[in-house]
Amino acid sequence: MKDMRSKRIIVDQDIHMNEELVKGYMQEGYGVIEIPEFSAAAKGIAEYLTGIMADEIQEFLKDGVQVIFLQTKKDKWTSQLMSKLAKRKLKVDVRELP
Amino acid sequence: MHSCPECGSGDLQPAVWSLNQNARTPGIALHRGVVTPLLEILNEGHYELMQLPCPETSFTGVARWWFVYEQYDSVNYRRHCAKLAKATAGLVKPYSDKGYDVVVVGLGISPSCGVRMRQTNKAWRGRPFDVGDSASVEKGKGVWIQELEKALKKQGVKFRMLGVPPVLLYPPGRVPRVAEYPSVEAEAWKEMREFLGA
Numbered sequence: 001m002k003d004m005r006s007k008r009i010i011v012d013q014d015i016h017m018n019e020e021l022v023k024g025y026m027q028e029g030y031g032v033i034e035i036p037e038f039s040a041a042a043k044g045i046a047e048y049l050t051g052i053m054a055d056e057i058q059e060f061l062k063d064g065v066q067v068i069f070l071q072t073k074k075d076k077w078t079s080q081l082m083s084k085l086a087k088r089k090l091k092v093d094v095r096e097l098p
Numbered sequence: 099m100h101s102c103p104e105c106g107s108g109d110l111q112p113a114v115w116s117l118n119q120n121a122r123t124p125g126i127a128l129h130r131g132v133v134t135p136l137l138e139i140l141n142e143g144h145y146e147l148m149q150l151p152c153p154e155t156s157f158t159g160v161a162r163w164w165f166v167y168e169q170y171d172s173v174n175y176r177r178h179c180a181k182l183a184k185a186t187a188g189l190v191k192p193y194s195d196k197g198y199d200v201v202v203v204g205l206g207i208s209p210s211c212g213v214r215m216r217q218t219n220k221a222w223r224g225r226p227f228d229v230g231d232s233a234s235v236e237k238g239k240g241v242w243i244q245e246l247e248k249a250l251k252k253q254g255v256k257f258r259m260l261g262v263p264p265v266l267l268y269p270p271g272r273v274p275r276v277a278e279y280p281s282v283e284a285e286a287w288k289e290m291r292e293f294l295g296a
Contacts, residue, residue: 029130031118
């Protein structure tokens with residue numbers, strides 16, 4: 001059985017903002033997990049959905065997938081997601097962006 | 099019309115698979131990571147992307163078998179999808195209220211994400227066995243898409259749904275020859291472009 005999956009993923013909050021960088025990763029076969037903009041959503045949605053994203057990432061890590069977070073300092077939701085992963089003692093690679 | 103009357107940008111809801119093929123079951127992905135040709139069409143149509151969660155990955159993990167509709171149509175998986183759908187609809191609602199054209203993009207014959215058809219087989223159970231490559235399908239939506247449709251309607255979100263033809267996403271042996279989908283790649287991309295106005 002041929003498995004085409006790259007087993008490499010980047011996590012990003014805004015594909016458009018980091019378009020060129022993300023394109024580079026895409027060309028190398030990375031999949032993308034995009035963190036939605038939760039600001040306009042009702043209270044509780046961000047908490048629940050970032051929890052689900054953490055569940056997905058935990059499953060990827062368990063399966064040997066490389067996960068790289070692209071993070072800027074103002075990136076609230078990425079920080080929230082990373083905090084959830086840290087509480088589970090899960091380690092991911094982080095690339096700080098200006 | 100797929101653009102926001104205020105800012106001119108469009109809004110799209112692609113399922114997680116289009117940006118991340120790593121979420122798919124082993125053995126059926128045609129792309130390594132992102133389904134780039136689909137992304138290009140979406141960019142041409144000036145769509146914004148909002149990635150849907152993958153209920154299969156969060157429920158059963160990445161090392162799952164190929165499943166059919168009958169296996170995912172369980173009480174707890176449906177409950178999981180319904181809860182996810184309610185939260186997702188809440189995320190989409192503000193865009194819908196602003197007049198965005200919301201398009202839900204489903205995946206071929208997926209038992210969760212299928213829009214036009216889904217894989218079915220009442221004999222898939224018990225001791226694992228070689229199921230072969232061919233896909234048995236029936237008309238109907240996958241479990242996740244059914245629950246998402248319900249949640250979006252309940253919250254008053256206006257949306258359209260697009261089921262990406264299997265010929266673009268599955269190995270040739272698993273592409274069913276049915277009238278519901280174009281069987282040739284070029285026709286399938288044409289259908290996508292027309293639907294998305296790209």
